Amino acid sequence: MYPEQERFLLATDCIIFGFDGSTIKLLLIQRGMEPMKNHWSLMGGFVKRTETTDDAANRILQQLTGLQNVYLEQLHVFGKPDRDPVERTLSVAYFALIDINKYAKQITTDHNAEWFGLNELPELIFDHTEMVKMAKKQLRYKAALHPILFQLLPEKFTIPQLQVLYQGIYQSKLDDRNFSRKVLSTNLLIKLPEKEKLSSKKGAFYYKLNQSNYLENFEAFLNFIPNPDRFFKD
Amino acid sequence: MYPEQERFLLATDCIIFGFDGSTIKLLLIQRGMEPMKNHWSLMGGFVKRTETTDDAANRILQQLTGLQNVYLEQLHVFGKPDRDPVERTLSVAYFALIDINKYAKQITTDHNAEWFGLNELPELIFDHTEMVKMAKKQLRYKAALHPILFQLLPEKFTIPQLQVLYQGIYQSKLDDRNFSRKVLSTNLLIKLPEKEKLSSKKGAFYYKLNQSNYLENFEAFLNFIPNPDRFFKD
DNA sequence: CCAAAAGTGTTAGCTCTACACCCATGC
DNA sequence: GCATGGGTGTAGAGCTAACACTTTTGG
Numbered sequence: 001m002y003p004e005q006e007r008f009l010l011a012t013d014c015i016i017f018g019f020d021g022s023t024i025k026l027l028l029i030q031r032g033m034e035p036m037k038n039h040w041s042l043m044g045g046f047v048k049r050t051e052t053t054d055d056a057a058n059r060i061l062q063q064l065t066g067l068q069n070v071y072l073e074q075l076h077v078f079g080k081p082d083r084d085p086v087e088r089t090l091s092v093a094y095f096a097l098i099d100i101n102k103y104a105k106q107i108t109t110d111h112n113a114e115w116f117g118l119n120e121l122p123e124l125i126f127d128h129t130e131m132v133k134m135a136k137k138q139l140r141y142k143a144a145l146h147p148i149l150f151q152l153l154p155e156k157f158t159i160p161q162l163q164v165l166y167q168g169i170y171q172s173k174l175d176d177r178n179f180s181r182k183v184l185s186t187n188l189l190i191k192l193p194e195k196e197k198l199s200s201k202k203g204a205f206y207y208k209l210n211q212s213n214y215l216e217n218f219e220a221f222l223n224f225i226p227n228p229d230r231f232f233k234d
Numbered sequence: 235m236y237p238e239q240e241r242f243l244l245a246t247d248c249i250i251f252g253f254d255g256s257t258i259k260l261l262l263i264q265r266g267m268e269p270m271k272n273h274w275s276l277m278g279g280f281v282k283r284t285e286t287t288d289d290a291a292n293r294i295l296q297q298l299t300g301l302q303n304v305y306l307e308q309l310h311v312f313g314k315p316d317r318d319p320v321e322r323t324l325s326v327a328y329f330a331l332i333d334i335n336k337y338a339k340q341i342t343t344d345h346n347a348e349w350f351g352l353n354e355l356p357e358l359i360f361d362h363t364e365m366v367k368m369a370k371k372q373l374r375y376k377a378a379l380h381p382i383l384f385q386l387l388p389e390k391f392t393i394p395q396l397q398v399l400y401q402g403i404y405q406s407k408l409d410d411r412n413f414s415r416k417v418l419s420t421n422l423l424i425k426l427p428e429k430e431k432l433s434s435k436k437g438a439f440y441y442k443l444n445q446s447n448y449l450e451n452f453e454a455f456l457n458f459i460p461n462p463d464r465f466f467k468d
Numbered sequence: 469c470c471a472a473a474a475g476t477g478t479t480a481g482c483t484c485t486a487c488a489c490c491c492a493t494g495c
Numbered sequence: 496g497c498a499t500g501g502g503t504g505t506a507g508a509g510c511t512a513a514c515a516c517t518t519t520t521g522g
Contacts, residue, residue: 002243002280002320002321002323005243005280006243006280006281006282006283007241007242007243007244008241008242008243008244008281009236009239009240009241009242010241010242010244010324046236046239046240047240047242047313048240049240049315049322050315051315052313052314052315053311053313053324054313074310074311076308077287077308077311077326079281079286079287079288079326080286081283081284081285081286086236087236088283089236090244090287092311092313145379219463220463221462221463228455229453229454229455
């Protein structure tokens with residue numbers, strides 16, 4: 001035993017991103033416990049004795065969304081001694097990407113959860129605003145290099161839908177023609193016979209992920225975004 | 235208070251990289267306490283009540299190397315419940331890049347510390363081997379995109395020295411001619427009037443970092459390594 | 469037949485890589 | 496004066512970005 005050492009509470013908080021077809025959203029809850037009860041907050045919870053922090057994040061995510069096997073990435077440890085006014089608690093922040101159509105609405109209403117646009121976020125408790133800021137940055141960073149944004153889309157999606165998503169993330173217009181060509185040249189997508197006909201007369205073909213190429217090339221660098229540098233100057 | 239919640243020990247471990255002019259090395263210590271006393275280990279320690287995890291990592295690093303203001307980056311939380319057999323302890327791993335010439339040798343001998351080549355690492359305690367593996371990967375990843383490797387060199391260095399470093403990290407030969415041109419084209423370096431004449435007859439000019447350009451362009455993507463993808467397939 | 473969005477073709481300019489070649493110096 | 500490693504020049508290949516143009520189909 002290490003008797004002279006301090007022990008701490010340990011939590012995880014999840015920054016949950018979703019995409020509704022036009023904008024990127026964040027899932028927040030109204031905190032159910034004191035302190036700061038009823039204030040907006042990230043979904044979080046304490047790590048239990050037998051869990052890893054990854055386990056805890058997955059458990060919390062399932063509690064709120066009903067989803068399992070979600071894209072989840074450890075972001076950062078937030079550990080300022082006074083970040084929780086009640087008792088020192090360190091929090092491991094995770095960011096999650098989910099298909100907004102799949103989450104279980106019933107569960108979220110039970111938790112007083114709500115989707116917020118990234119530019120319409122309410123004030124958040126503790127250091128959660130800082131966590132969100134870091135997660136947004138990391139999302140941009142990672143998405144510029146690796147094909148993670150597919151995690152935000154349904155199984156079947158069209159290239160124009162994907163483009164809207166990239167444009168939302170980077171807040172800039174991309175050339176439609178070059179975009180579709182670049183995306184298709186990666187061989188990450190499989191063309192489906194059906195078309196999506198609601199948003200245009202011609203209709204756009206649906207695609208699905210080529211799972212094996214996706215997994216194999218996950219770490220390969222992409223280049224969907226021209227001059228990605230400019231988005232990371234802060 | 236959150237009375238029903240479990241509290242945990244929290245540690246930080248530092249993966250300390252150095253470069254001796256020809257190979258990349260890792261600083262390890264012989265653990266001074268039970269369990270696993272005298273086994274090789276990363277330098278680590280418990281987080282104190284008033285510290286952030288960053289504070290703890292900096293403190294530990296200074297204890298071992300005498301250095302402050304070192305490049306230090308939070309890597310990952312390692313939290314398997316049984317990773318420390320004595321009592322559950324979560325560890326936040328940090329990786330550090332230091333100028334091997336600057337570290338205080340006296341302090342390291344006091345701690346039974348030793349530099350090991352990356353391919354000659356001894357067996358490490360707990361999950362430290364896994365930590366090192368992740369740190370190596372992260373170092374390659376980050377160095378492919380951002381100019382962090384300068385942190386391993388002294389203030390004055392030559393382009394060929396820098397090239398040896400990159401070649402060591404990626405275990406591959408780079409074209410001398412293209413390398414120096416690429417590096418110089420970034421405007422990250424300032425040419426000094428002196429030459430280093432030990433390793434060649436002609437002598438290579440010393441350079442130093444252009445600090446303001448360095449800080450400003452830190453997040454910009456580099457391209458010193460042709461096809462960096464191939465190094466991340468695992 | 470027209471409007472609107474999907475998607476293909478084309479080209480100029482740039483960057484990257486490979487490699488020839490020149491330079492400076494110690495011996 | 497020659498061997499050695501530092502550093503510059505250059506040309507072909509390949510890629511990118513900009514934009515004209517064709518395709519499809521609902522009204």
